[in-house]
Amino acid sequence: MGISRKATARWEGDLKTGRGSLTTPASGLLDGTRYGFNSRFGEEKGTNPEELIAAAHAGCFTMALSAKLTEAGHPPEWLEGTAAVDLSLEGGPTLSAIRLGMKAKVPGLDEKTFRAIADDAKQNCPVSKALSAVPITLEAELLG
Template sequence: MAISRHATARWEGDLKNGQGSLSTPTSGLMDDTGYGFNSRFGDGKGTNPEELIAAAHAGCFTMYLSNLLAEAGHVATRLETRAEVDLSTEGGPSLSQIRLKLEGEVPGIDDAEFQRLAADARDNCPVSKALQAVPKSLEATLRKG
């Protein structure tokens, strides 16, 4: 069984002066949320594809890791992930790097096991697999709660 999700994008105008909007009709999270050249390549208001990829990757990685931890007998008290997605403009736009920064509180686990499971999640969560062409780094910090 496959689960299908969708979003819609609308764009009007050329690349630099045009405006777009993104919607996620099923969840309602985004409803004609603006995006454009300045929100992607500058600091303009609105979202951009790289921010959305970062959110998707942080969410998927964190959920995947929570499952790996639970399967190993260590239910996480808290996992927080920051995903940073770099867009390079040299040689044509491309995603050049993803940095995952994880902080976790997980009772009863040692740092070596935490690092091993975090690396597994970095490599094997569905979004990581979809983004195999993009180099990924992981900084994982285990906090005692």
């Protein structure tokens, strides 16, 4: 048996004027966190599904890269991963692209090997696999 995580979304009202809240009961990190039409499509304070997907992807990819670097005998000093999730509105809302970024300090590792390991982590982290229908790119930088 694997691991299961849960989140709950509650929505009240119509799409444009309604409001929603997100809760993650086990961790409590999201506890009635606000989201809505204007936090998704405008500038209103609150989160949105794309931001949460970006956070999940950045976290998963960064952990996967740490694991793969360590397995290859190059444990990182530090990694800083980012993810930007693009939502296209043409023809109905669709996730159209994900851009992963990585800055890393990994002593004793050359750029070519780093890039190969980073590409492998990008392809094989569980969130990348789940989002494989969306084009995913990676810009990775190995720092001194």
